[in-house]
Amino acid sequence: MKAYVYREYGSADVLKLTEVEKPVPKDNEVLIKIMAVSVNSADIRYMRGKPRIFRLMFGFFKPAINILGADVAGIVEAVGSAAKKFKPGDEVYGFLSDHGFGGFAEYVSTTEDQLVKKPAGIPFEEAAAVPLASYTALAALRNKGNIQPGQSVLINGASGGVGTFAIQIAKYLGAEVTAVSSSGKEELVRSLGADHFIDYKTTDFTKSGRKYDLIAGVNGYHPLSHYLRSLKDNGIYIMVGGKNPQIFHALLFGKVSTLFSNKKIICLTDTATGSDLDFISELLVTGKIKPVIEKRYSFDELPDAVRYCDEGHPAGKAVVRIN
Numbered sequence: 001m002k003a004y005v006y007r008e009y010g011s012a013d014v015l016k017l018t019e020v021e022k023p024v025p026k027d028n029e030v031l032i033k034i035m036a037v038s039v040n041s042a043d044i045r046y047m048r049g050k051p052r053i054f055r056l057m058f059g060f061f062k063p064a065i066n067i068l069g070a071d072v073a074g075i076v077e078a079v080g081s082a083a084k085k086f087k088p089g090d091e092v093y094g095f096l097s098d099h100g101f102g103g104f105a106e107y108v109s110t111t112e113d114q115l116v117k118k119p120a121g122i123p124f125e126e127a128a129a130v131p132l133a134s135y136t137a138l139a140a141l142r143n144k145g146n147i148q149p150g151q152s153v154l155i156n157g158a159s160g161g162v163g164t165f166a167i168q169i170a171k172y173l174g175a176e177v178t179a180v181s182s183s184g185k186e187e188l189v190r191s192l193g194a195d196h197f198i199d200y201k202t203t204d205f206t207k208s209g210r211k212y213d214l215i216a217g218v219n220g221y222h223p224l225s226h227y228l229r230s231l232k233d234n235g236i237y238i239m240v241g242g243k244n245p246q247i248f249h250a251l252l253f254g255k256v257s258t259l260f261s262n263k264k265i266i267c268l269t270d271t272a273t274g275s276d277l278d279f280i281s282e283l284l285v286t287g288k289i290k291p292v293i294e295k296r297y298s299f300d301e302l303p304d305a306v307r308y309c310d311e312g313h314p315a316g317k318a319v320v321r322i323n
Protein backbone atom coordinates (compact mmCIF):
# COMPACT_ATOMS: atom_id res chain seq x y z
CA MET A 1 0.00 0.00 0.00
CA LYS A 2 1.00 3.65 -0.26
CA ALA A 3 1.68 5.68 2.88
CA TYR A 4 3.34 8.95 3.81
CA VAL A 5 6.32 7.84 5.88
CA TYR A 6 8.50 10.23 7.90
CA ARG A 7 11.86 9.30 9.39
CA GLU A 8 13.11 12.67 10.61
CA TYR A 9 11.54 15.66 12.34
CA GLY A 10 10.82 18.76 10.29
CA SER A 11 8.34 20.54 8.01
CA ALA A 12 5.79 18.77 5.81
CA ASP A 13 8.69 18.05 3.39
CA VAL A 14 9.66 15.11 5.63
CA LEU A 15 6.45 13.25 4.64
CA LYS A 16 7.50 10.93 1.79
CA LEU A 17 5.05 8.91 -0.28
CA THR A 18 6.36 5.35 0.05
CA GLU A 19 5.29 1.80 -0.85
CA VAL A 20 5.06 -0.18 2.42
CA GLU A 21 3.63 -3.52 3.56
CA LYS A 22 -0.13 -3.52 3.97
CA PRO A 23 -0.76 -4.13 7.69
CA VAL A 24 -2.24 -7.40 8.95
CA PRO A 25 -4.64 -7.04 11.90
CA LYS A 26 -3.56 -8.57 15.21
CA ASP A 27 -6.16 -10.61 17.15
CA ASN A 28 -7.74 -7.53 18.77
CA GLU A 29 -7.47 -5.26 15.71
CA VAL A 30 -9.41 -4.36 12.61
CA LEU A 31 -7.94 -3.48 9.22
CA ILE A 32 -9.47 -0.32 7.77
CA LYS A 33 -9.40 0.79 4.16
CA ILE A 34 -9.06 4.51 4.77
CA MET A 35 -11.38 6.72 2.72
CA ALA A 36 -10.46 10.06 4.29
CA VAL A 37 -8.17 11.48 6.96
CA SER A 38 -8.01 14.94 8.55
CA VAL A 39 -5.03 16.87 9.85
CA ASN A 40 -4.74 17.67 13.57
CA SER A 41 -2.40 19.74 15.71
CA ALA A 42 -1.18 16.41 17.11
CA ASP A 43 0.16 15.42 13.65
CA ILE A 44 2.08 18.69 13.45
CA ARG A 45 3.58 18.29 16.94
CA TYR A 46 4.74 14.74 16.18
CA MET A 47 6.03 15.73 12.74
CA ARG A 48 8.03 18.65 14.09
CA GLY A 49 9.03 16.87 17.33
CA LYS A 50 8.19 20.03 19.24
CA PRO A 51 8.31 21.00 22.00
CA ARG A 52 11.61 19.13 22.16
CA ILE A 53 10.93 17.73 25.62
CA PHE A 54 8.07 15.73 24.05
CA ARG A 55 10.74 13.80 22.12
CA LEU A 56 11.07 11.75 25.30
CA MET A 57 7.73 10.32 24.14
CA PHE A 58 7.94 10.89 20.37
CA GLY A 59 11.45 9.40 19.94
CA PHE A 60 14.55 11.30 21.01
CA PHE A 61 16.73 11.38 17.89
CA LYS A 62 14.18 10.29 15.30
CA PRO A 63 10.45 9.65 15.29
CA ALA A 64 9.36 6.46 17.05
CA ILE A 65 6.32 6.18 14.81
CA ASN A 66 6.67 6.62 11.07
CA ILE A 67 3.16 7.18 9.73
CA LEU A 68 1.13 10.07 11.14
CA GLY A 69 -2.61 10.69 10.76
CA ALA A 70 -4.92 10.56 13.75
CA ASP A 71 -8.47 11.01 12.44
CA VAL A 72 -9.79 8.51 9.92
CA ALA A 73 -13.00 7.38 8.28
CA GLY A 74 -13.08 4.19 6.24
CA ILE A 75 -14.37 0.67 5.65
CA VAL A 76 -13.43 -2.37 7.73
CA GLU A 77 -11.71 -4.84 5.43
CA ALA A 78 -10.68 -7.58 7.87
CA VAL A 79 -10.96 -8.28 11.60
CA GLY A 80 -8.69 -10.11 14.06
CA SER A 81 -9.94 -13.26 15.81
CA ALA A 82 -10.67 -11.43 19.09
CA ALA A 83 -12.19 -8.28 17.55
CA LYS A 84 -15.88 -8.21 18.43
CA LYS A 85 -17.31 -4.80 17.58
CA PHE A 86 -17.05 -4.67 13.80
CA LYS A 87 -17.24 -6.93 10.75
CA PRO A 88 -15.86 -6.54 7.23
CA GLY A 89 -17.84 -3.98 5.26
CA ASP A 90 -18.71 -1.80 8.29
CA GLU A 91 -18.18 1.92 7.73
CA VAL A 92 -16.32 3.36 10.72
CA TYR A 93 -14.60 6.50 11.94
CA GLY A 94 -12.53 7.38 14.95
CA PHE A 95 -9.08 8.34 16.06
CA LEU A 96 -5.75 6.58 16.19
CA SER A 97 -3.61 8.99 18.19
CA ASP A 98 -3.72 6.81 21.32
CA HIS A 99 -2.75 3.75 19.26
CA GLY A 100 0.23 4.84 17.18
CA PHE A 101 -1.42 7.02 14.49
CA GLY A 102 -1.15 5.56 10.92
CA GLY A 103 -3.90 7.44 9.05
CA PHE A 104 -1.71 9.03 6.34
CA ALA A 105 -1.94 5.74 4.42
CA GLU A 106 -4.28 3.64 2.31
CA TYR A 107 -4.85 1.14 5.14
CA VAL A 108 -4.38 1.05 8.90
CA SER A 109 -4.75 -1.71 11.45
CA THR A 110 -5.91 -0.58 14.87
CA THR A 111 -7.82 -1.63 17.98
CA GLU A 112 -11.58 -1.14 18.08
CA ASP A 113 -12.01 0.96 21.22
CA GLN A 114 -11.71 4.42 19.66
CA LEU A 115 -13.68 3.59 16.54
CA VAL A 116 -17.44 3.78 16.11
CA LYS A 117 -19.80 3.08 13.22
CA LYS A 118 -20.00 5.98 10.81
CA PRO A 119 -23.59 7.20 10.66
CA ALA A 120 -25.11 6.45 7.24
CA GLY A 121 -25.60 9.73 5.41
CA ILE A 122 -22.48 11.38 6.85
CA PRO A 123 -19.88 11.35 4.04
CA PHE A 124 -16.44 9.87 4.81
CA GLU A 125 -14.74 13.26 4.40
CA GLU A 126 -17.01 14.87 6.96
CA ALA A 127 -16.64 11.97 9.37
CA ALA A 128 -12.84 12.19 9.13
CA ALA A 129 -13.00 15.84 10.22
CA VAL A 130 -14.77 14.99 13.44
CA PRO A 131 -13.16 12.58 15.94
CA LEU A 132 -10.20 14.12 17.80
CA ALA A 133 -11.25 17.77 17.62
CA SER A 134 -14.88 17.17 18.61
CA TYR A 135 -13.92 14.72 21.35
CA THR A 136 -11.44 17.27 22.75
CA ALA A 137 -14.17 19.93 22.82
CA LEU A 138 -16.64 17.54 24.45
CA ALA A 139 -14.11 16.40 27.06
CA ALA A 140 -13.19 19.99 27.93
CA LEU A 141 -16.70 21.43 28.12
CA ARG A 142 -18.90 18.58 29.31
CA ASN A 143 -16.69 15.94 30.93
CA LYS A 144 -14.33 18.35 32.75
CA GLY A 145 -16.14 21.69 32.62
CA ASN A 146 -19.57 20.29 33.53
CA ILE A 147 -21.25 23.21 31.71
CA GLN A 148 -24.75 24.00 32.91
CA PRO A 149 -27.47 25.78 30.88
CA GLY A 150 -27.21 29.55 31.17
CA GLN A 151 -23.53 29.58 32.13
CA SER A 152 -21.16 31.94 30.37
CA VAL A 153 -18.36 30.24 28.46
CA LEU A 154 -15.41 31.83 26.69
CA ILE A 155 -13.55 29.84 24.05
CA ASN A 156 -10.09 31.24 23.43
CA GLY A 157 -9.10 29.93 19.99
CA ALA A 158 -12.61 29.38 18.66
CA SER A 159 -12.16 29.18 14.90
CA GLY A 160 -9.83 26.18 14.48
CA GLY A 161 -10.39 22.43 14.59
CA VAL A 162 -11.25 22.16 18.29
CA GLY A 163 -12.80 25.63 18.69
CA THR A 164 -15.42 25.25 15.94
CA PHE A 165 -16.73 22.12 17.69
CA ALA A 166 -16.42 23.76 21.11
CA ILE A 167 -18.77 26.59 20.10
CA GLN A 168 -21.39 24.14 18.83
CA ILE A 169 -21.14 21.81 21.83
CA ALA A 170 -21.28 24.70 24.33
CA LYS A 171 -24.42 26.01 22.61
CA TYR A 172 -25.92 22.52 22.60
CA LEU A 173 -25.28 22.37 26.37
CA GLY A 174 -27.14 25.66 26.79
CA ALA A 175 -24.26 28.08 27.45
CA GLU A 176 -23.87 31.71 26.44
CA VAL A 177 -20.76 31.61 24.28
CA THR A 178 -18.04 34.18 23.70
CA ALA A 179 -15.70 33.21 20.86
CA VAL A 180 -12.14 34.58 20.64
CA SER A 181 -10.25 34.42 17.33
CA SER A 182 -8.96 36.81 14.66
CA SER A 183 -11.42 39.19 13.01
CA GLY A 184 -11.60 37.36 9.65
CA LYS A 185 -13.32 34.43 11.39
CA GLU A 186 -16.10 36.41 13.10
CA GLU A 187 -18.77 35.49 10.56
CA LEU A 188 -17.83 31.81 10.81
CA VAL A 189 -17.92 31.60 14.62
CA ARG A 190 -21.20 33.55 14.78
CA SER A 191 -22.70 31.18 12.18
CA LEU A 192 -21.82 28.31 14.52
CA GLY A 193 -23.78 29.95 17.35
CA ALA A 194 -21.34 32.25 19.19
CA ASP A 195 -23.29 34.99 21.01
CA HIS A 196 -20.30 37.33 21.38
CA PHE A 197 -17.05 37.75 19.50
CA ILE A 198 -13.65 39.10 20.57
CA ASP A 199 -10.73 39.68 18.19
CA TYR A 200 -7.60 38.68 20.10
CA LYS A 201 -5.49 40.96 17.90
CA THR A 202 -7.23 44.11 19.11
CA THR A 203 -8.74 43.18 22.48
CA ASP A 204 -7.36 41.40 25.51
CA PHE A 205 -10.47 39.88 27.07
CA THR A 206 -8.65 39.34 30.38
CA LYS A 207 -8.53 43.15 30.78
CA SER A 208 -12.19 43.80 30.02
CA GLY A 209 -13.44 43.14 33.57
CA ARG A 210 -16.01 40.65 32.26
CA LYS A 211 -16.03 37.29 34.07
CA TYR A 212 -17.00 33.81 32.88
CA ASP A 213 -18.11 30.54 34.47
CA LEU A 214 -15.79 28.59 32.22
CA ILE A 215 -12.88 29.51 29.99
CA ALA A 216 -11.61 26.91 27.53
CA GLY A 217 -8.02 27.76 26.58
CA VAL A 218 -7.97 26.02 23.22
CA ASN A 219 -5.13 28.36 22.46
CA GLY A 220 -4.06 29.45 25.92
CA TYR A 221 -1.85 32.44 25.21
CA HIS A 222 -2.37 34.28 28.51
CA PRO A 223 -0.66 33.76 31.86
CA LEU A 224 -2.74 31.64 34.26
CA SER A 225 -3.24 34.59 36.62
CA HIS A 226 -5.01 36.51 33.82
CA TYR A 227 -7.41 33.64 33.23
CA LEU A 228 -8.11 33.38 36.95
CA ARG A 229 -9.08 37.04 37.20
CA SER A 230 -11.52 36.54 34.31
CA LEU A 231 -13.35 33.72 36.08
CA LYS A 232 -16.43 34.12 38.27
CA ASP A 233 -16.46 32.53 41.74
CA ASN A 234 -16.32 28.73 41.33
CA GLY A 235 -15.26 29.27 37.72
CA ILE A 236 -13.09 26.79 35.82
CA TYR A 237 -10.22 27.34 33.39
CA ILE A 238 -9.53 24.34 31.16
CA MET A 239 -6.18 24.27 29.43
CA VAL A 240 -6.60 22.44 26.13
CA GLY A 241 -3.61 23.73 24.15
CA GLY A 242 -1.59 26.82 23.35
CA LYS A 243 1.91 28.15 23.81
CA ASN A 244 4.37 25.78 25.44
CA PRO A 245 5.15 27.93 28.54
CA GLN A 246 1.41 28.22 29.29
CA ILE A 247 0.91 24.47 28.86
CA PHE A 248 3.79 23.61 31.21
CA HIS A 249 2.77 26.27 33.71
CA ALA A 250 -0.77 24.90 33.85
CA LEU A 251 0.47 21.30 34.12
CA LEU A 252 3.03 22.04 36.85
CA PHE A 253 1.38 24.85 38.84
CA GLY A 254 -2.31 24.72 37.92
CA LYS A 255 -3.39 22.98 41.14
CA VAL A 256 -1.08 25.02 43.41
CA SER A 257 -2.24 28.33 41.90
CA THR A 258 -5.81 27.66 43.03
CA LEU A 259 -5.07 26.06 46.41
CA PHE A 260 -6.69 28.91 48.37
CA SER A 261 -9.31 29.82 45.79
CA ASN A 262 -12.73 28.49 44.82
CA LYS A 263 -11.65 28.60 41.16
CA LYS A 264 -10.13 25.64 39.35
CA ILE A 265 -7.48 25.10 36.69
CA ILE A 266 -7.79 21.79 34.84
CA CYS A 267 -5.42 20.43 32.19
CA LEU A 268 -7.12 18.29 29.61
CA THR A 269 -5.21 15.04 29.28
CA ASP A 270 -8.07 12.57 28.79
CA THR A 271 -8.50 9.86 26.22
CA ALA A 272 -11.86 9.18 24.62
CA THR A 273 -14.14 6.25 25.26
CA GLY A 274 -16.43 4.62 22.71
CA SER A 275 -19.43 6.15 24.49
CA ASP A 276 -18.04 9.67 23.97
CA LEU A 277 -17.73 8.95 20.26
CA ASP A 278 -21.24 7.44 20.14
CA PHE A 279 -22.53 10.63 21.77
CA ILE A 280 -20.71 12.68 19.13
CA SER A 281 -22.30 10.53 16.40
CA GLU A 282 -25.70 11.34 17.87
CA LEU A 283 -24.93 15.07 17.76
CA LEU A 284 -23.80 14.70 14.14
CA VAL A 285 -26.85 12.76 13.03
CA THR A 286 -29.26 15.15 14.72
CA GLY A 287 -27.44 18.12 13.18
CA LYS A 288 -26.45 19.60 16.56
CA ILE A 289 -22.84 19.72 15.37
CA LYS A 290 -21.32 19.78 11.91
CA PRO A 291 -17.66 19.80 10.96
CA VAL A 292 -16.26 22.96 9.39
CA ILE A 293 -14.03 21.88 6.51
CA GLU A 294 -12.07 24.75 5.07
CA LYS A 295 -10.00 22.80 2.57
CA ARG A 296 -10.12 19.41 0.86
CA TYR A 297 -7.10 17.71 -0.70
CA SER A 298 -6.34 14.56 -2.72
CA PHE A 299 -3.95 11.88 -1.37
CA ASP A 300 -1.17 13.25 -3.64
CA GLU A 301 -1.62 16.64 -1.99
CA LEU A 302 -1.49 15.38 1.61
CA PRO A 303 1.77 17.23 2.46
CA ASP A 304 0.07 20.46 1.25
CA ALA A 305 -2.77 19.87 3.70
CA VAL A 306 -0.31 19.38 6.55
CA ARG A 307 1.72 22.42 5.43
CA TYR A 308 -1.41 24.54 5.34
CA CYS A 309 -2.29 23.61 8.93
CA ASP A 310 1.31 24.01 10.06
CA GLU A 311 1.79 27.45 8.53
CA GLY A 312 -1.62 29.00 8.57
CA HIS A 313 -4.65 29.55 10.69
CA PRO A 314 -7.18 27.08 9.33
CA ALA A 315 -10.85 27.79 9.77
CA GLY A 316 -12.01 24.44 11.08
CA LYS A 317 -10.31 21.45 9.45
CA ALA A 318 -8.37 20.33 6.39
CA VAL A 319 -9.40 16.92 5.03
CA VAL A 320 -7.63 14.54 2.64
CA ARG A 321 -9.50 12.04 0.41
CA ILE A 322 -7.57 8.79 0.24
CA ASN A 323 -9.46 6.03 -1.57
Ligand SMILES: NC(=O)c1ccc[n+]([C@@H]2O[C@H](COP(=O)([O-])OP(=O)(O)OC[C@H]3O[C@@H](n4cnc5c(N)ncnc54)[C@H](OP(=O)(O)O)[C@@H]3O)[C@@H](O)[C@H]2O)c1
Pocket residue numbers: 040041042132133136156157158159160161162163180181182183185200218219221239240241242268269270313314315316
Ligand atom coordinates in the same frame (compact mmCIF):
# COMPACT_ATOMS: atom_id res chain seq x y z
N1 LIG B 1 -5.45 18.46 25.37
C1 LIG B 1 -5.90 17.69 24.38
O1 LIG B 1 -6.37 16.57 24.59
C2 LIG B 1 -5.84 18.22 22.97
C3 LIG B 1 -6.42 17.51 21.91
C4 LIG B 1 -6.42 18.09 20.65
C5 LIG B 1 -5.82 19.34 20.48
N2 LIG B 1 -5.23 19.96 21.53
C6 LIG B 1 -4.55 21.26 21.39
O2 LIG B 1 -5.53 22.27 21.15
C7 LIG B 1 -4.92 23.34 20.46
C8 LIG B 1 -5.80 23.81 19.34
O3 LIG B 1 -5.94 22.82 18.37
P1 LIG B 1 -6.70 23.14 17.04
O4 LIG B 1 -6.61 21.91 16.21
O5 LIG B 1 -8.05 23.69 17.28
O6 LIG B 1 -5.76 24.30 16.43
P2 LIG B 1 -6.03 25.27 15.22
O7 LIG B 1 -7.02 24.61 14.31
O8 LIG B 1 -4.73 25.70 14.71
O9 LIG B 1 -6.79 26.55 15.89
C9 LIG B 1 -6.14 27.46 16.68
C10 LIG B 1 -7.12 28.57 17.14
O10 LIG B 1 -6.43 29.49 17.99
C11 LIG B 1 -6.66 30.82 17.54
N3 LIG B 1 -5.53 31.66 17.95
C12 LIG B 1 -4.32 31.83 17.35
N4 LIG B 1 -3.58 32.71 18.07
C13 LIG B 1 -4.34 33.09 19.13
C14 LIG B 1 -4.15 33.98 20.23
N5 LIG B 1 -3.02 34.66 20.38
N6 LIG B 1 -5.15 34.10 21.14
C15 LIG B 1 -6.30 33.42 21.01
N7 LIG B 1 -6.55 32.58 19.98
C16 LIG B 1 -5.58 32.42 19.06
C17 LIG B 1 -6.86 30.69 16.05
O11 LIG B 1 -7.55 31.82 15.57
P3 LIG B 1 -7.16 32.48 14.14
O12 LIG B 1 -7.04 31.35 13.17
O13 LIG B 1 -8.31 33.37 13.86
O14 LIG B 1 -5.84 33.19 14.34
C18 LIG B 1 -7.72 29.41 16.03
O15 LIG B 1 -9.05 29.73 16.37
C19 LIG B 1 -3.54 22.85 20.03
O16 LIG B 1 -2.56 23.43 20.89
C20 LIG B 1 -3.60 21.36 20.25
O17 LIG B 1 -2.35 20.81 20.55
C21 LIG B 1 -5.24 19.43 22.75
